Amino acid sequence: MHTFSESLAVAAALLAHLDAGLLRIVELSLRVSLTATLLAAAIGLPLGATIAVGHFGGRRFLTVLLNSFMGLPPVVVGLVVYLLLSRAGPLGALGVLFTPTAMVVAQTILIVPIVAALSRQIVADAWDEYREQLTSLGASTPRAAVTLLWDTRFSLATVLLAGFGRAVAEVGAVIIVGGNIEGVTRVMTTTIALETSKGDLPLALALGIILICIVLLLNAAAALVRGWALVRHG
């Protein structure tokens, strides 16, 4: 308990003084996870909407696959990306292993199924409601998919926040493909793991506090956006 209170005090000091090392780690974490979330949105939203409204064989199989991949173990994703990007791997020539780019790739792979599966469900529910009206108005299937994505944008924003939350809190994949190199690929979660194993708890605790605050802020923002949207747009 003594260690905990002492660590907490040091962590508070680090936060209060906006320690440069701490900020660098936070900044890299946010940059990597936000980029991964944007990429996952670019891939997952159209994919989810296409599966929701499209007419093609294997839709049910794809749905099951996406739902299953929502629980992908991060270390397995990290291992696969490592094998792909390692010097002997098929993408080794890119030379991005142990860089933030590799971390972005791993996190994107990890959260694309989350974004795609949840957006598929949201768009499919909306499609049930809108299908006849959009068909009556003459909307093509791609046009209907775009319309539904826009009309469910507030629910989809929550999906993206969930994806970001998963990415920023993940440690297994990024530690494998990033290598936890100080000043290069060290992010909040990998630093927490490292510092805890070294017994340097204050930095780990400060980062833990920031991580929890980010998650809390995200949830609060999601709740506010949804509340505002409900009042403004119904």
Add this chain to the structure above:
Amino acid sequence: MADVEGLPIRCRDAEVVRDGTRLVGAVDLTIERGTLTAVIGPNGAGKSTLLRLLHGLVAPAKGTVQWGTHDRRPARQAMVFQRAVLLRRSAAANVRYALHLAGIRGSEAESRIAETLADVGLRAIADRSARVLSGGEQQRLALARAWALRPEVMFLDEPTASLDPKATRAVEDIVRDIHARGTTVVMSTHNLAQAKRLATDVLFLAEGRQVEHTPAARFFTSPRTSEAAAFLEGERL
């Protein structure tokens, strides 16, 4: 309406089946240009299914539906559903969406939006989000979105079913106006008084069958079938 070609609508021995159950059968009728046909009948008679069949939203399992000389639904039709399905955007943007899908854009679209919203009394709230409008306003907006396309035929599926008398009257005025401007209207309703007020023709369904399709005046004074007479008696009770 010079380029019209989706009328008359001819249904020949059409049948709609879903999951092995016949929803509507033995439909043999012609919807003539300029009519306002009220589709009436008890619950489960197949009124909504028939409208969807005539609009081309469902295909007949048997028989045929023909729009003018076409076997495929022409573009210049519109349908308003019992529960207005409005997009999560402004009233004007809902109308704009329908116009864009119909290939009408730019200043022509904007003037059509202003004109149509004025027609249904919603000009003042054009920028308000459609989903926060009252039930009556939402139904008027759904009518405006359909009417903005200047359709040759408009299908209305119980458009006043969940509205209060004032909102019902407003919707009826709009329907009357749309019909007076040359649009053929096919409207299902539970409200016999409404059918009397608006319709030129009545299509009476019972248990998924077409029972009568006659001019409204004749239907309400001397129905040809005992089923229709019994239905009218029941409604009077």
